[in-house]
Amino acid sequence: MSVNTTTAPPASDLGTLIRGRRNARRPKMTQAQLAAIVGYSTSWVCRVEAGEIVPPWEVLARIAAALDIPPDDLITAAHPPGRDPAPDPRSPGSGGTMAATVATGDHEIQEEDAVRRRGFLTGAAGLGAAVVTGAPATATGRPSADVGTWLETGLFHPPATGPVPLGQLDRALRRARADFRHARYHTLGAELPLLLAAADATRDHLTGHAREHASALAAYAYSLTGELASKMHSETVWVAADRAIAAARASGRPAPLGEATRMLSVAMRRAGRHHQAADLLVRTSHQLADDPTEQARAARAAIDLTAGYTMAHYGDRGGALDMVDEAEALGHRINYRQGMGQVIIRATREQCEGFRLSIYNRLGAPDDAVPVIRRINPNTFPTAERRARYHTDAARIWHQLGDGPRTFAALRAIEHEAPEEARRPSVKALTTDLLYSSTTLPGLREFATRTGVHG
The missing domain is CATH 1.25.40 (Serine Threonine Protein Phosphatase 5, Tetratricopeptide repeat)
Known part of the structure; x- marks a missing residue:
């Protein structure tokens, strides 16, 4: 197989620094764990530490956040004074992104896409490395790698940025959703402050139908933030859900409103308001029943699954399982392969079975759950x-x-x-x-x- 290469400058100092800080962590961080945090493969991290690859500054900032290294130290190690600076991976004639340093087929194409994801809004924002990571500086000037801190930053102290094209915002949101689906929560947390700030700035900049579209994207972004907050048991889930509802109402579209309502119900459930959360979901599902669009059906199916799990919290076994059956029936009418990029929960047969398992678990009925397992x-x-x-x-x-x-x-x-x-x-x-x-x-x-x- 032919290999198209672009010579990278020596990076032994960079590799040594990363490897040393990774091994110094307690417990020790493996190459696989660092790869999962920054969104690359283990072999890619190995090549960085071996001096074969010099990541662009966006990725260096993420490595700095993961290993608690001052970003300036990594950037200096990667590009010591007196050495020609690395070409901007986004500039014409630079040979593509950093991942093209050693292009070896589909594997490298996937890593090239990851580089694009890491810098999805940096051109529009014009921000420094600390803001790109979404991590506020601590007292020592080093970025924090705590997901809870990133959530609070995104919701209460968002970075200053300007509007971006709607298509760019939509692609950024889809990539953030992909991070959630692949359980890359640290990566997602680092991206959220800039994503939320850009979504709000874009919505505020537009008028008419374009503003409604931007409001829908903002609603999805805040709903995704609520999903992550729920995973982390963070109280910020309430703030994210409230902003998702407000943005969804401004969009005038049922699908983002359904998703935002589902997120609000999760916040209510975590506060112990199980009956109220279930009632909210059932009402919203009935309201969406009149909308014939595929997006609305997908939102309604997700709502029904969440309603079933919520009903299990107060022991309504029959109601919970009925909601899953209803969602599965809806799922048979939905083509999830077309235009469903913003849907987190999908009412496929296997996912409905997964919710039945969750319901039996919540009901304290392990004997009924074993056959489902x-x-x-x-x-x-x-x-x-x-x-x-x-x-x-x-x-x-x-x-x-x-x-x-x-x-x-x-x-x-x-x-x-x-x-x-x-x-x-x-x-x-x-x-x-x-x-x-x-x-x-x-x-x-x-x-x-x-x-x-x-x-």
């Missing part, structure tokens, strides 16, 4: 986030049944599918329960250390 093939779930959710439910079911080995096997499956899911508060609590049980499981203590549980 066994008839689901987790590989049929299209995203890492959904596969991790299945394994999380399975772990909880086996834990309820007192089966330590199967509980631990499910926890390890979560880490395999989506390492950041294994570090979520609810999963860490399950790991802690297992760690302090009377069951002795080889490898459990090491797993607990890797996932941030200190026993």
Whole structure:
């Protein structure tokens, strides 16, 4: 196979710095873990540390945030004084993006797309590296890599930026959704402040139908922020849901309003207002029933699935399962391969089965859940986030049944599918329960250390 190469300047100092800080982390961060955070492959990180690749400044900023290195230190290591600066990967004649340094087929094309994702709004924003990461400076001037901090930054202290073309905003939002689906929560958190700021600036700049379109995109962006806040058990879910509702109403479109309403119900459910959340969802589903568009049907199906899970919180088994059946019937009428880029929950057969499993788990009915576990093939779930959710439910079911080995096997499956899911508060609590049980499981203590549980 022929290889098209662009010579990269030596980067031994850069590679040494990254490798040293990665190994110095406690617990030690692996190349695979760093790759997951910055959105690249393990082999790509290996090549950076070997001095074969010099990332562009946008990616250097993300590596700095992940390893708590001052961005200036990384940039200086990558481009020491006296060396010709690296070409701008976005400029004509530069040979494409940084990923074209060694172009070897589809693998590198995927990494090239990742570079585009990391810098999706930087040209319009004209911001420095600290703002591109979405991370505010700490007292030491170093960016924080905490998802909760990024959520607060995006909602309360957004960076200053201007409007961007609607098509560019739409593509950025779809890529952010992809980060969520693949459980790249640190990457998503770092992108959200700039995404939200650009969405608001774009909406405020426009009028007429263009403003309605921008409002719909802003609604989806705030709903996605709420999804991440819910994953992190952050109280900012309320703020994100409220802003999503306001933007969705301004759009005048039912689909983003349905998604925003679903997000608001999640905030209500987490506050213990289960009946009110279910009533809100059912009313909204009925309102969307008159809209014949595919987007509205998809939003309604997602609402029905969330309503079913919400009803399980107050023990309404029949109502919960009926809502899943209704969503599955709707799902048969939806072509999710066309124009469904903004839909997080999809009422496919396997995902409806996943919600039945979640419902039995919430109802405390592990005996009913076991047959569902066994008839689901987790590989049929299209995203890492959904596969991790299945394994999380399975772990909880086996834990309820007192089966330590199967509980631990499910926890390890979560880490395999989506390492950041294994570090979520609810999963860490399950790991802690297992760690302090009377069951002795080889490898459990090491797993607990890797996932941030200190026993």
